[in-house]
Amino acid sequence: MILFVNACVRSESRTKKIADALLKKLGENYIEVKLEDIEFPKTTEDFLHYRDTCIESRDFSDSYFDYAQDFARADTIVIAAPYWDLSFPAVLKQYIEHINVLGITFEYTAEGFPRGLCNAKKLYYVMTAGGNYVPGKFGFGYIKTLAESFYGIEDVELIKAVGLDIYGTDADAIVRECIEKI
Ligand SMILES: Cc1cc2nc3c(=O)[nH]c(=O)nc-3n(C[C@H](O)[C@H](O)[C@H](O)COP(=O)(O)O)c2cc1C
Numbered sequence: 001m002i003l004f005v006n007a008c009v010r011s012e013s014r015t016k017k018i019a020d021a022l023l024k025k026l027g028e029n030y031i032e033v034k035l036e037d038i039e040f041p042k043t044t045e046d047f048l049h050y051r052d053t054c055i056e057s058r059d060f061s062d063s064y065f066d067y068a069q070d071f072a073r074a075d076t077i078v079i080a081a082p083y084w085d086l087s088f089p090a091v092l093k094q095y096i097e098h099i100n101v102l103g104i105t106f107e108y109t110a111e112g113f114p115r116g117l118c119n120a121k122k123l124y125y126v127m128t129a130g131g132n133y134v135p136g137k138f139g140f141g142y143i144k145t146l147a148e149s150f151y152g153i154e155d156v157e158l159i160k161a162v163g164l165d166i167y168g169t170d171a172d173a174i175v176r177e178c179i180e181k182i
Pocket residue numbers: 008009010012013014015016082083084085086087128129130131132133134164165
């Protein structure tokens with residue numbers, strides 16, 4: 001099963017267009033998680049207490065845990081996120097907070113190191129940026145580190161198109177070129 005984590009916002013999203021081309025190439029049906037449509041619970045102290053109680057008793061029957069379960073079960077993961085403020089939309093970080101569940105997506109070794117419990121062998125990260133100053137540290141770099149260290153997904157691939165908002169640039173041509181490479 002392919003899981004498509006869609007953090008795109010605009011109806012004309014270039015990031016989504018590239019992700020769609022990738023999903024078509026991957027050729028299987030996919031489950032889409034459109035982050036904008038999700039009302040994540042507020043991570044209040046009470047909520048964290050409830051969540052910890054479930055984790056301690058290994059009771060993941062609450063549908064809240066479905067996002068984490070789907071993530072852990074997927075064979076391939078495609079994350080699409082525009083480059084915002086040197087990283088990605090906050091809703092993607094929110095999603096990560098809710099899928100990083102001890103006992104579902106990862107666990108800790110006796111030495112205190114995370115060990116991945118995810119099934120996926122491959123994670124694609126699709127992004128577009130307006131400019132050409134696109135350090136990967138806080139966006140793709142963060143996702144790659146999470147995938148490798150927390151989820152146990154070794155094969156992490158970046159697909160990107162940058163410089164799309166530079167005055168006079170043919171953004172469509174850049175997006176087209178990126179899609180052709182896929
Ligand atoms: C809130 C916000 C923050 C952004 N921050 C950056 C940024 O830090 N660097 C950059 O190059 N572009 C930035 N951009 C431009 C987007 O990365 C660019 O327009 C991107 O292609 C949008 O993707 P989309 O077409 O999928 O919506 C930002 C855009 C928005 C709306």
